[in-house]
Amino acid sequence: xxxxxxxxxxxxxxxxxxxxxxxxxxxxxxxxxxxxxxxxxxxxxxxxxxxxxxxxxxxxxxxxxxxxxxxxxxxxxxxxxxxxxxxxxxxxxxxxxxxxxxxxxxxxxxxxxxxxxxxxxxxxxxxxxxxxxxxxxxxxxxxxxxxxxxxxxxxxxxxxxxxxxxxxxxxxxxxxxxxxxxxxxxxxxxxxxxxxxxxxxxxxxxxxxxxxxxxxxxxxxxxxxxxxxxxxxxxxxxxxxxxxxxxxxxxxxxxxxxxxxxxxxxxxxxxxxxxxxxxxxxxxxxxxxxxxxxxxxxxxxxxxxxxxxxxxxxxxxxxxxxxxxxxxxxxxxxxxxxxxxxxxxxxxxxxxxxxxxxxxxxxxx
Amino acid sequence: xxxxxxxxxxxxxxxxxxxxxxxxxxxxxxxxxxxxxxxxxxxxxxxxxxxxxxxxxxxxxxxxxxxxxxxxxxxxxxxxxxxxxxxxxxxxxxxxxxxxxxxxxxxxxxxxxxxxxxxxxxxxxxxxxxxxxxxxxxxxxxxxxxxxxxxxxxxxxxxxxxxxxxxxxxxxxxxxxxxxxxxxxxxxxxxxxxxxxxxxxxxxxxxxxxxxxxxxxxxxxxxxxxxxxxxxxxxxxxxxxxxxxxxxxxxxxxxxxxxxxxxxxxxxxxxxxxxxxxxxxxxxxxxxxxxxxxxxxxxxxxxxxxxxxxxxxxxxxxxxxxxxxxxxxxxxxxxxxxxxxxxxxxxxxxxxxxxxxxxx
Numbered sequence: 001x002x003x004x005x006x007x008x009x010x011x012x013x014x015x016x017x018x019x020x021x022x023x024x025x026x027x028x029x030x031x032x033x034x035x036x037x038x039x040x041x042x043x044x045x046x047x048x049x050x051x052x053x054x055x056x057x058x059x060x061x062x063x064x065x066x067x068x069x070x071x072x073x074x075x076x077x078x079x080x081x082x083x084x085x086x087x088x089x090x091x092x093x094x095x096x097x098x099x100x101x102x103x104x105x106x107x108x109x110x111x112x113x114x115x116x117x118x119x120x121x122x123x124x125x126x127x128x129x130x131x132x133x134x135x136x137x138x139x140x141x142x143x144x145x146x147x148x149x150x151x152x153x154x155x156x157x158x159x160x161x162x163x164x165x166x167x168x169x170x171x172x173x174x175x176x177x178x179x180x181x182x183x184x185x186x187x188x189x190x191x192x193x194x195x196x197x198x199x200x201x202x203x204x205x206x207x208x209x210x211x212x213x214x215x216x217x218x219x220x221x222x223x224x225x226x227x228x229x230x231x232x233x234x235x236x237x238x239x240x241x242x243x244x245x246x247x248x249x250x251x252x253x254x255x256x257x258x259x260x261x262x263x264x265x266x267x268x269x270x271x272x273x274x275x276x277x278x279x280x281x282x283x284x285x286x287x288x289x290x291x292x293x294x295x296x297x298x299x300x301x302x303x304x305x306x307x308x309x310x311x312x313x314x315x316x317x318x319x320x321x322x323x324x325x326x327x328x329x330x331x332x333x334x335x336x337x338x339x340x341x342x343x344x345x346x347x348x349x350x351x352x353x354x355x356x357x358x359x360x361x362x363x364x365x
Numbered sequence: 366x367x368x369x370x371x372x373x374x375x376x377x378x379x380x381x382x383x384x385x386x387x388x389x390x391x392x393x394x395x396x397x398x399x400x401x402x403x404x405x406x407x408x409x410x411x412x413x414x415x416x417x418x419x420x421x422x423x424x425x426x427x428x429x430x431x432x433x434x435x436x437x438x439x440x441x442x443x444x445x446x447x448x449x450x451x452x453x454x455x456x457x458x459x460x461x462x463x464x465x466x467x468x469x470x471x472x473x474x475x476x477x478x479x480x481x482x483x484x485x486x487x488x489x490x491x492x493x494x495x496x497x498x499x500x501x502x503x504x505x506x507x508x509x510x511x512x513x514x515x516x517x518x519x520x521x522x523x524x525x526x527x528x529x530x531x532x533x534x535x536x537x538x539x540x541x542x543x544x545x546x547x548x549x550x551x552x553x554x555x556x557x558x559x560x561x562x563x564x565x566x567x568x569x570x571x572x573x574x575x576x577x578x579x580x581x582x583x584x585x586x587x588x589x590x591x592x593x594x595x596x597x598x599x600x601x602x603x604x605x606x607x608x609x610x611x612x613x614x615x616x617x618x619x620x621x622x623x624x625x626x627x628x629x630x631x632x633x634x635x636x637x638x639x640x641x642x643x644x645x646x647x648x649x650x651x652x653x654x655x656x657x658x659x660x661x662x663x664x665x666x667x668x669x670x671x672x673x674x675x676x677x678x679x680x681x682x683x684x685x686x687x688x689x690x691x692x693x694x695x696x697x698x699x700x701x702x703x704x705x706x707x708x709x710x711x712x713x714x715x716x717x718x719x720x721x722x723x724x725x
Contacts, residue, residue, distance in 0.1 A: 089619035096501025168427035190710035192647020256423035284529020287649035
């Protein structure tokens, strides 16, 4: 009978781990995973030199597979089936974590290295006007202006609608209509960005025969932003303690005054956080902008007429202009620079929102 | 002790009637806004005249913005259908079975078969890879990592979920495709007896690359953060009693997870997977960057070529403008995509909703 207490609890209880207890079954030594790891790497390297593998990837994956096999087999022979299964599952869970997070972080590192080389004061202060693909220089000022304007317009349209809908769902929402709204907010979260773009295209550009302009893209971004904003704001409003509302009602304050003067101020920091996250979610959208905003290398401050440049579209444009040969790296470098700027913008919004949420948390509780 | 006590308390919950009489009492009517309390201080902002018209207006405003969302959803469907009509009438091919895409030609010939195939296959590959890994990550964060590490890792995953898709596409184009040419050749060489891994046209590693398999890889990496974020939320809500009960029965960690965590999280995992599927189906730019257009159904997944609804719309839009049928064809593609994602998301939500009713 093996008493099933985990290795950690056994280690934490003083005296028990030193003495061999007959209540605890046979265990692998603590260094077993490391040992198995070293064994797997050595074996994989041996195989690599034996079979003349060229790349390192094969050796790496072989080592990973060997590690899992060695550790599980060893555990099976010493600890029995249940523990072996447990070790197998633990290894799989940990390796799935490594297998996914490492590439994701590598992507950010890769884009950082590729993009930082082109960063300079000029890159942020100049537009691409008159800069050909073979020419040095040029910058993303025009695109930065466009992105900021579009995101701002989208936020002005989407956030009030989103927050009001959240208020409706949390404070008033009962019955079939509220259920329908909840359902469609969820479904709307899944509307692909290109479909939102196509809708605005059919509605505004085809319907009214307009030329592409900045604000049309902003409307598509707003459609994408609303459901995110509703979901997040709803969570924040639900956090407001019921007691506060009841206290206000007990004082005879009408419901709408309670919402405006009690609920919203209490949830304010959370609402700002959720709004920033919603903005960050759409700032990097490319697909609707291809259809609606067009692209221009010139600086266009007016989002209501004429093509406007945006950061994602600048990347798209520069990637489209690359010649395919390595001799002409200028467009690629600029594309990476613009992409890095976009990532930084989104990450700053995200980190800012989360820091704000953390700073504001003690006040509300 | 009667239930009345609780009913009165329940009236204070949001959505119920506020406690107290519906009519403002005399004291409220006497005090005009901005008046002073008996000891001379101005009235606090919270009190003042209770104007029930304000309530009505505010509720109408809130409900109206909720209704606006429904209107927008309906408008998306109506406008896409309306503007896609020329694609149904002016097409000499069969919209569902034709594989070629030539809406500018005379007569215009196009169909969704190849596009539908590419969309579904790329999303399916993404799901096969991403869902197990995402569940693994969620389990790692919720039940394996220490609390401090879990918070940091959770925040990292959330951050990665916000990285624009364009960036994933660029990474796929510049890093993943060159690095996996050898792997694709190896698959084709040693597993070529399975038709989907076979690439009959390529003779050297350099001819492998922009295939549906790679598109699936990129999509998988993109949806892992969102799927694991949703799974993590569900796994963290597993009742401690169930977990403790499993421990008390002598379960190993894996047995605890299998008997307590996974059954509780099943609905959540399904809906997370569906959300990921919705994302993968509708992803545009990343796919457009890592796929070569081919417009034919090709089961050899390592062979370059393939199209999805979204990437077709983005890539063919430039050359379509000016030709009404071509634009309508793209709108029809958008309509199909909209309907597919609508169905996937609706199923996901219904699964969650049923689970909620079940637990409540």
